[in-house]
Every structure is written in C-alpha cells, then in structure tokens.
Amino acid sequence: MRLQDLGGTALADTYQKDGVVVVRQALSGEWLERLRCATDAELKRGERYFAYRNLRTKPGSFKDFCLESGVGRLVAEIGRSSWTSLVFDTIFVKEPGSQTRTGWHTDQPYWPIAGPIITTWIALDPVDADNGAMEFIRGSHAWGKKFRPFLTDQAGEFVEYICKDDPQYCDMPNFEAERDRYDIVNWDLEPGDLLAFDGFMVHSAMGNRTATRRRRGYAVRFALDRAVYDPNQGVADWLIDDTIAPGAPYVSEHFPCIYSVK
Numbered sequence: 001m002r003l004q005d006l007g008g009t010a011l012a013d014t015y016q017k018d019g020v021v022v023v024r025q026a027l028s029g030e031w032l033e034r035l036r037c038a039t040d041a042e043l044k045r046g047e048r049y050f051a052y053r054n055l056r057t058k059p060g061s062f063k064d065f066c067l068e069s070g071v072g073r074l075v076a077e078i079g080r081s082s083w084t085s086l087v088f089d090t091i092f093v094k095e096p097g098s099q100t101r102t103g104w105h106t107d108q109p110y111w112p113i114a115g116p117i118i119t120t121w122i123a124l125d126p127v128d129a130d131n132g133a134m135e136f137i138r139g140s141h142a143w144g145k146k147f148r149p150f151l152t153d154q155a156g157e158f159v160e161y162i163c164k165d166d167p168q169y170c171d172m173p174n175f176e177a178e179r180d181r182y183d184i185v186n187w188d189l190e191p192g193d194l195l196a197f198d199g200f201m202v203h204s205a206m207g208n209r210t211a212t213r214r215r216r217g218y219a220v221r222f223a224l225d226r227a228v229y230d231p232n233q234g235v236a237d238w239l240i241d242d243t244i245a246p247g248a249p250y251v252s253e254h255f256p257c258i259y260s261v262k
C-alpha cells in the first residue's frame with residue numbers, strides 16, 4: 001500500500017486542498033476479505049450503530065490490518081507527515097432498509113486531540129447514493145470552525161448538543177436544509193476503495209434505501225505531525241490518556257506510532 005502506486009502526490013495535493021480524497025483500490029483482496037469476515041463476526045454483538053469501536057485493540061484482523069497492511073505509511077504520505085499514530089477504529093454498517101442519515105458533523109471536536117488527524121474510511125461493499133454513500137463539504141476542513149459535539153439516537157440522528165456552554169465550540173448550521181449553499185461531494189466506491197478525510201471535515205452519510213445491498217465501512221483514525229494531546233477539548237473518554245502530557249504528540253502505549261520516516 002504505497003501512495004506512489006495508488007495515485008501519487010496528486011492525491012496528497014487534493015487532500016490538502018479539499019480535506020478529502022478517494023484512493024481507488026487501496027486494499028488487496030485478501031485484506032478486504034479478512035475485514036469483511038471480522039466485521040460480520042463483530043456485528044453478531046447486536047450493538048448500536050456507533051458502538052463498534054476500538055476493534056484494533058484485540059488480536060485479530062482489525063489489529064493486523066492496522067499494524068501490518070501499510071495503511072500507516074499511506075496515511076503519512078497523504079498527509080505529508082513524518083509519522084502516524086493509531087487513534088481508534090470503528091465499523092459502520094448500514095444494512096438494507098436502514099434509512100437514517102448519519103447527521104452532518106465534524107469528528108475532531110469530540111476528541112482530545114489538536115492538530116492534524118486523518119480518517120481512512122474503507123468500503124467493504126459497493127457504495128453509492130442508494131445504499132449510504134458518505135458526503136463531504138469540500139474545503140470545510142479549512143473553515144477554522146469547531147462545531148459543538150452532540151448526542152445522537154441509536155441510528156445516528158441528532159438528539160441534543162453537549163458542551164452547551166463551552167465557548168470554544170459554535171453551533172452547526174443546518175447543512176441538510178441548505179445544501180445548495182455548499183460544495184457537497186460524494187463518490188461511488190468499489191470494495192477496497194478508501195476515503196481519507198480531515199478531522200475537521202464536515203461530513204454525513206446517506207441512509208441505505210435499498211432492499212438488498214449492505215453498506216459496510218471500516219474507519220480508522222490516525223494522528224499525524226503536530227497532532228497533540230488536548231484534554232480541554234472533546235468528549236470521547238476512551239481517548240483520554242494521562243501518560244501523554246498536554247501539548248505533547250498524541251503517541252503512547254495505547255495510541256502507538258505505527259509509521260515513522262527513518
């Protein structure tokens with residue numbers, strides 16, 4: 001998995017400008033099959049949509065993928081970083097008929113990390129606008145806004161804001177109601193295609209209105225050069241780590257550096 005074989009520096013340029021880039025056929029068939037099997041095994045737990053996270057912390061295909069597939073180097077190349085650490089991973093599965101849209105949001109205000117974060121979102125099935133494509137507001141990573149975190153219901157819809165009085169955050173516009181005002185992009189994906197996007201990118205995912213086509217996605221979050229621990233930001237308690245000093249690079253035993261330029 002090397003950027004030069006998958007699209008070269010043009011991908012890194014697009015990422016920097018737009019905050020999101022699609023890397024076609026980033027995964028081999030073997031990794032794809034392993035992640036699909038591991039995803040289906042996890043789903044047997046029958047949890048809520050956002051609950052399937054930190055899968056890479058136990059032995060198995062998710063951990064192997066994070067450590068052995070070369071995804072860390074690919075991410076460092078896309079983000080032009082000299083190192084990458086693993087933050088956390090999640091599977092997002094919209095089964096046929098699960099029509100709820102994943103609401104518009106940004107990720108990083110939920111996390112106690114300042115500085116560059118990249119998410120890789122890997123399609124495990126064919127994905128399009130009918131079965132739950134991700135949508136992005138191109139360039140929104142550069143707006144300099146920290147949108148307020150919010151609670152969602154089981155299916156991922158907005159319920160209410162958290163951190164209501166915290167002045168570092170601002171409320172989100174109603175992006176869905178004003179779609180025409182924004183440069184919204186989405187891509188049809190084949191299994192093995194990978195989206196890489198910035199932690200401050202405004203994004204959403206459509207519902208799955210098909211009767212038969214699953215939409216399985218595997219997301220992994222990575223910290224890059226200048227990503228530092230910021231315990232004053234965020235609500236994700238599983239990312240709190242007292243072994244990292246505030247302001248220090250977001251790397252520790254729990255959040256290991258998985259790639260570094262020699």
Ligand SMILES: O=C(O)CCC(=O)C(=O)O
Pocket residue numbers: 092102107119121134203204205217219
């Ligand atoms: O796949 C989805 O429904 C949402 C994914 C998402 O929001 C994310 O990876 O940050």
